[in-house]
Amino acid sequence: MEKGNLQRWFKKEGDSVSSGDVIAEIETDKAVVELESLDDGVLHTIVVPDNSKDVPVGSIIALLKEEGDDDQDVLKLLNNASDTKNSPSAEVSKESQNISLEKDTALDHQVSINNSERIKISPLAKKLSEINKVSLNGMVGSGPGGRIVKSDVLSQIDKVPNNTIAHSHQDISSSTVSPMRMAIASRLTESKTTIPHFYLSVDCSVDDLVKYKKQIKEQSQKNITINDFVVKAVAMSVAQYPDVNSYWQKDQIIKNSQVDVAVAVAIEDGLITPIVKNCDSKTITAVSAEIKSLAEKAKNKSLKPEEFQGGSVTVSNLGMYGIKEFFAIINPPQSAIISVGAAYKIPCFNENDHIVPKQIMNISLSCDHRVVDGVLASMFLQSIKNYLENPMLIVI
Known part of the structure; x- marks a missing residue:
């Protein structure tokens, strides 16, 4: 198994979680299984939302804040997870360093579009766009300073129609493979x-x-x-x-x-x-x-x-x-x-x-x-x- 679908969350951001609690439902290639928490803490940030398709195995789907952690610990973890081998470096703006990640505006991430234009995007929004294959080209952010935030990406996902291809005199529709x-x-x-x-x-x-x-x-x-x-x-x-x-x-x-x-x-x-x-x-x-x-x-x-x-x-x-x-x-x-x-x-x-x-x-x-x-x-x-x-x- 290389990918799976996250069907739904049983907990929401801010909920207390105990070890052994069922927090989400995952659809694998063979069955639907319940995901249990391995630790106690607070569900700080949900990175992968309900009904997400083709989530790679090993991806961070949520961040659990344990006792003694502060928002900067969580911010650093998400920052490190968001960086990839070929992605530009991330920069944290001074005015947002003390803002909770729950607001999705804690981090400005510089993303290159068409090798020329550079836009600001939060790491959570960037992660969602990568998982759902949403293009950032031309997207207008609603966050401070025009940065793209989580709600912007989710709104774009809802607008994407089912792919259809015109072929000869008939329409051939494509469907997502399970x-x-x-x-x-x-x-x-x-x-x-x-x-x-x-x-x-x-x-x-x-x-x-x-x-x-x-x-x-x-x-x-x-x-x-x-x-x-x-x-x-x-x-x-x-x-x-x-x-x-x-x-x-x-x-x-x-x-x-x-x-x-x-x-x-x-x-x-x-x-x-x-x-x-x-x-x-x-x-x-x-x-x-x-x-x-x-x-x-x-x-x-x-x-x-x-x-x-x-x-x-x-x-x-x-x-x-x-x-x-x-x-x-x-x-x-x-x-x-x-x-x-x-x-x-x-x-x-x-x-x-x-x-x-x-x-x-x-x-x-x-x-x-x-x-x-x-x-x-x-x-x-x-x-x-x-x-x-x-x-x-x-x-x-």
């Missing part, structure tokens, strides 16, 4: 361009699995899905072939100590892969219940980082959309991802050479060839097939 979509784009581009993928595919006969699933529902009222059986079969196969449970890292192969299966869940504006930990040692009913719980949390954006980071392998299922076969992109740092297609009927010859209907389901495997070779991948895929065609082995 942190999750940016993370997906970055990770999958990295995966596809740096990991040597290779692919295998096998058809599984699932007549017995469909019958067994139906029996469970009739006898126990528990809705165990085909995907639940696939996840459990994958976990048992990973345990059977532990070399699959590894990943490439800086010319080394790192082996995972437990079998954690990630399950792809489609949510608004993206995809997330919550993890069923120690999946090989759990019953099929426990696996099913955990997948449902994680999927619900994923859709509510309430997953904790440890619930979606890492994992041994990933299972991605598009069978519910009628897709018969596809090959997914590996989810780094994992070395394999299983793609599950739809179950459908085909005519087949039985042992007596009679044509009978049979339900089959395609299982595809994408592997990192640096870690998993063809023979190992083939045996791993055959193991999954064997469990799915003999579902009683999964519940023993």
Whole structure:
């Protein structure tokens, strides 16, 4: 994660804050998390306001004034944070040295516009303009001496319309990309361009699995899905072939100590892969219940980082959309991802050479060839097939 969105503040400037208090809500590329204060003090200055987009990780979003600090301590901190490698030096005017930063006029910051004109701007206003990509060219400041202050930048942000581009005979509108979509784009581009993928595919006969699933529902009222059986079969196969449970890292192969299966869940504006930990040692009913719980949390954006980071392998299922076969992109740092297609009927010859209907389901495997070779991948895929065609082995 490189950027995030600051959705809202739960505290306002001047409020007392205790260690552990929830002070803000941050949207990461995977979930919405609460930001807790690490110290006691007073929330002196909010640098990044509500609904700020694409705030870089490591940015100062607020200043907490602790006991013993004075306004000059806070002023110095914000001054140092505002200076960048290529920015001009900041100068503090004598008449404003004792003014609180809360008024946004404590510091005159000289900013170069078009390498010719220089304007005065407070550090807070400058920080807001950088984060929100607001041009200072031609902006008239309302502060003392014509300096640009926080309210001037916020007013300009409100005036910026959604970008539209005239193209041919129609208007094509552009939209802001969410942190999750940016993370997906970055990770999958990295995966596809740096990991040597290779692919295998096998058809599984699932007549017995469909019958067994139906029996469970009739006898126990528990809705165990085909995907639940696939996840459990994958976990048992990973345990059977532990070399699959590894990943490439800086010319080394790192082996995972437990079998954690990630399950792809489609949510608004993206995809997330919550993890069923120690999946090989759990019953099929426990696996099913955990997948449902994680999927619900994923859709509510309430997953904790440890619930979606890492994992041994990933299972991605598009069978519910009628897709018969596809090959997914590996989810780094994992070395394999299983793609599950739809179950459908085909005519087949039985042992007596009679044509009978049979339900089959395609299982595809994408592997990192640096870690998993063809023979190992083939045996791993055959193991999954064997469990799915003999579902009683999964519940023993």
